[in-house]
Amino acid sequence: MQGQLDMEGALTARDRVGIQDFVLLEETTEVAFISNLKKRYSKDLIYTYIGTLLVSVNPYKELDIYNKKQMDTYMGVNFFELPPHIYALADNAYHTMLTEFNNHFILISGESGAGKTEASKKILQFYAVSCPSTTLMSTVRDKMLMSNPVLEAFGNAKTLKNNNSSRFGKYMDIQFDSQGDAVGGHILNYLLEKSRVVHQNHGERNFHIFYQLVEGASDNLLQQLGLERDCQHYNYLTQGECATVPSINDKNDWKSVKNALQVIEFDEINTKYLFEVVASVLHLGNVQFDTGNKDQALLNDNTELQWVSKLLGVDAQSLQEELTFRKIEAKWEQVLSPFTTDHAIYARDALAKAIYGQTFTWLVHRINESTENKDASQKTVIGLLDIYGFEVFYVNSFEQFCINYCNEKLQQLFIQLTLKAEQEEYEAEGIEWETVQFFNNKIICDLVEEKHRGIISLLDEECLRPGDATDLTFLERLEEKMGNHPHFVTHRLADINTRRTLERGDFRLLHYAGEVTYCVVGFLDKNNDLLYRNIKDLMCQSKNAIVSECFSNMDRGNKRRPETVATQFKSSLLKLTEMLVAKQAWYIRCLKSNESKQPGQFDEALIRHQVKYLGLMEHLRVRRAGFAYRRKYEDFLKRYKPLCPATWPHWRGFPSDGVEVLVQHLGYLPDEYKMGRTKIFIRHPRTLYATEDAYERCKHELATRLQAKYKGYKAKGEFRKQKEAATKIESCWRGTQARKEREKREWAIKVIKKFINGYLNRGEAKTTDNSEYLAFVRQGYLNRLRGNLPKTVLDKTTWLTPPSVVKETSEILRKLHYRLMVRKYVRGLTPQRKAQLQMKLVTSTIFKGNKDSYPQSVPQPFLDTRISDQEINPKVLQMIRNERIKYSVPVIKYDRNGFKPRPRQLILTQTAAYLIEESKVKQRLPYTSLKGISVSNLTDGIIVLHNSSENPKQKGDLVIQCDHLYEFLTKLCIIANKQNAVQIVQGSIKIEIQAGKESAVNFSTGQEPMVYKAKNGHLTVVATRARVR
């Protein structure tokens, strides 16, 4: 997923920061090329492709693009789908090797300091992490990785161009088995710049290992080696006057080297020998000769020589002899001829160089032994070629000549292979193509290496010919033979202008990468690389195993004069190219961004120069010759198939047909593309851009569609799952329910059977069934009864009729229930209410069933009084103050004479009833003289109070009408204790108006209530019929 995101980011980044592949550049001008490089470089995008070639610009700073995450991102991903990276190239080579099961190599080229060694290390690290591994493999892998610090310590040095300049050529094969496991490695080393051991230009250093040893070794080790911890003490370390360099930490590097030596399984003794060799070289450098006598070399002091002999395990005396005398083999005897001081110095330096050079080769062999894979099964390899880069110094010597020649050869290889590959591709695909003009540096290679005519041949001739050959005679020979070669010039051959820039001892070659002026001084010597035979023999006897082994090997079986250095180098390069041609090539072109090793500086002129000589523009043009872009049908279809409905989501036919349909759909014009045998070739970058842009747009739509589909699919899946779950739960539930139901029914059947049985035998002798039935009946009745109990005492009808078995119980219960209700009712009564009810009881006893208006009166509550004390005249109150007023009520009194109605107040005290008119007591009727009370049976309020006629004070019977008849009479009866005095009469009540004079009150019913005096002199009362009885 992350890879996907990066990929998309990268595709959009294409527009933002230049172009990731120069092939897609609209304009193939140098300006556009460099501007694109610069744009990317400014954003720390140091890698750009030209097709599958990787252009890398040295950032001179650590970039966070080599971490494990980046490695993972690039592993197994299609080359063009991610931003350019060295990992992409490494991964692509690896996967091609695995699928095609063939050998590959990665040619890393560029001038000194351009980043070749760094690049090769990055690739190695990538393989170390990305290839599958087993424990065994990982040790091989560690050894290969760790060979780097060791070889760099011994073979790299600070030069003016590069603080870690490779001073030897290195070709490393990484061997893979058919599973893709890295199972072994092999290193070929090429011509170490040995002269550095004894001489360094100003501003340069010797090989790192010397400084590392002096700075980093323990005191103990230094002591054993007779060394002091001071680089300044050693002649071989001080010529460049820059023993310490800020960016190099020799102490730390020493630790890394020591650790690396352990990983590559250097045992203690070998490690000891190795450091003894290094130390012996330092001591040799300090062996000084007396300058007083130039003709005979004499040792100044033999302490240093003693150390050398000790460290190398050779006899000190012999060593001294070999360094100061030449042994001439005469017929019968050996003659010792003393060296001149110069000769002695020469011999000393030659020895130092030889020891160091041989040890370096030994080191490579040891590493190879340690990483060798002895398994005979077939393997494929990826070779990494990291050679010293093209370099031009102020003074260039034999070493630069070799280095630059080597670069020239590699450039030639590059030209051949790229052209060849391209041509083969077009041929293989059956596509016509046009040749692109490019500078072929064969002419320079020939100039250097041609048999009998090349510079190397002439040099060899000079070295071998008898007579006084010198560097200058060599130069003359060159001038003679190369006189009019367009790429060769010397002071003598040059025109006036050029001559000014040349010394007499110089020759200049116009290399592919620029002009280099070589100073011939030392060419012959260095080419000869002679070491006096006797010294060699002495070294063969060395007790230091490395030295004796190296020197014994040197001469084995070869008494002939050994091949010169240049010729050896030439043939080793020839072998190398032969080997490389048989492999599939991948290229990394490293560019140096500036001369001052500064980050962020993009020196356009410098870059332009490199772009030119590395032939990048030509390469680009060749790549674009005719067709800017090509892709295998399968890959093209895979990427762009969403753009055409016919190819999306699957194309079932041949990929080529699918691509044809696709490009037709995209509207490619016939001359915009060609269909090869396995690939489609697209002529213009813009066509691919348009397709890529369409793809970008489509990707979003597709993503949405895919998302929607996926979401739908997910949701459906989820739904189906839920549905299945629901069905399962449902069926389980149904099953459970059904089982429960069945159990219930079974139970019900039993119960019903029992019930019926019980019912049928209910009258029989007691059995379980019938007693259960009866219990059920009882319980059922009681349960029903509980819900239907009468709510009030008065409710006599709701009691449930009991089945016969519980009749008795029911009756008891009914009684109990009523008693309970009564009890509750009674308990709930207030004293007032109780008094009221007691009064009502009295009323009921008197009137119930006797007077028509009684039922209406029942709900009317009795009040304590109908007239308050305030409403009674105070005089009256004063008059009856001795008697407590029990009750007062307004009444209408009918006169005895004529029955005129008069409103009066009637007051009941404990002892008498008073008839009051305003402030006057009209009549006092003591209860004792109350003979009777008569009322009608109708709905009227007429009351007759019969007075005892014995009392002469009394005025006769009192006829009154009272609206609160029942209340008044009840109170009166209670107060006067006259319950039995009330008479309820029908039709007429006799009254005594005065003693002996009688009249009557006649009652009848009618429409309207009326009270009047009838003609017969009686009081006639018409009552309405009572509506409710």
Ligand SMILES: Nc1ncnc2c1ncn2[C@@H]1O[C@H](COP(=O)(O)OP(=O)(O)OP(=O)(O)O)[C@@H](O)[C@H]1O
């Ligand atoms: N990818 C990189 N990232 C960071 N720094 C780099 C990178 N490549 C090169 N450098 C810097 O540039 C310096 C020189 O690089 P390197 O030693 O690889 O050059 P070279 O091409 O091998 O030169 P020579 O031909 O002299 O051996 C390194 O020491 C390092 O400081």
Ligand SMILES: [Mg+2]
């Ligand atoms: Mg290098």
